[in-house]
Every structure is written in structure tokens, then in C-alpha cells.
Amino acid sequence: MTTDPKIMMDKPIIKGTRITVELIVDKIASGEPIDEILIDYPRLTRESI
Incomplete structure (x- = not known):
């Protein structure tokens, strides 16, 4: 995890991505399986989630 004021309003x-932690946490909280998240966001790894 990292922050950068120039990327995604410092969220x-x-x-190495422009994918917010908030987005992934929301998907997991709503019950979306990690395997589906990995399909939707191929730049992610299981370890990064």
C-alpha cells in the first residue's frame, strides 16, 4: 500500500497500481470472492489483496 497526492487524490x-485499497476492501466486504477480484483486476496478486 502506498499514497501519492498525484494519484487517486492521495487515497x-x-x-504499482491506481487501484484504491478502499475499492478492494468494499468488494471483499460485499462478499465478492478474491478469485473474481483477481479476474477483474489482473494487475493484482493474491498477496497484494
């Missing part, structure tokens, strides 16, 4: 993002 925490998964390092």
Missing part, C-alpha cells in the same frame, strides 16, 4: 492505493 491509499495498492502499490
Whole structure:
């Protein structure tokens, strides 16, 4: 996880992406399986989630 004021309004993002931690947490909280998240966001790894 990292932040950068120039990327996604300084929200925490998964390092090396423009995918916010908030987005992934919301998907997991809503019950979306990690395997489906990995299909939707191929730049992510299981470890990054």
C-alpha cells in the first residue's frame, strides 16, 4: 500500500497500481470472492489483496 497526492487524490492505493485499497476492501466486504477480484483486476496478486 502506498499514497501519492498525484494519484487517486492521495487515497491509499495498492502499490504499482491506481487501484484504491478502499475499492478492494468494499468488494471483499460485499462478499465478492478474491478469485473474481483477481479476474477483474489482473494487475493484482493474491498477496497484494
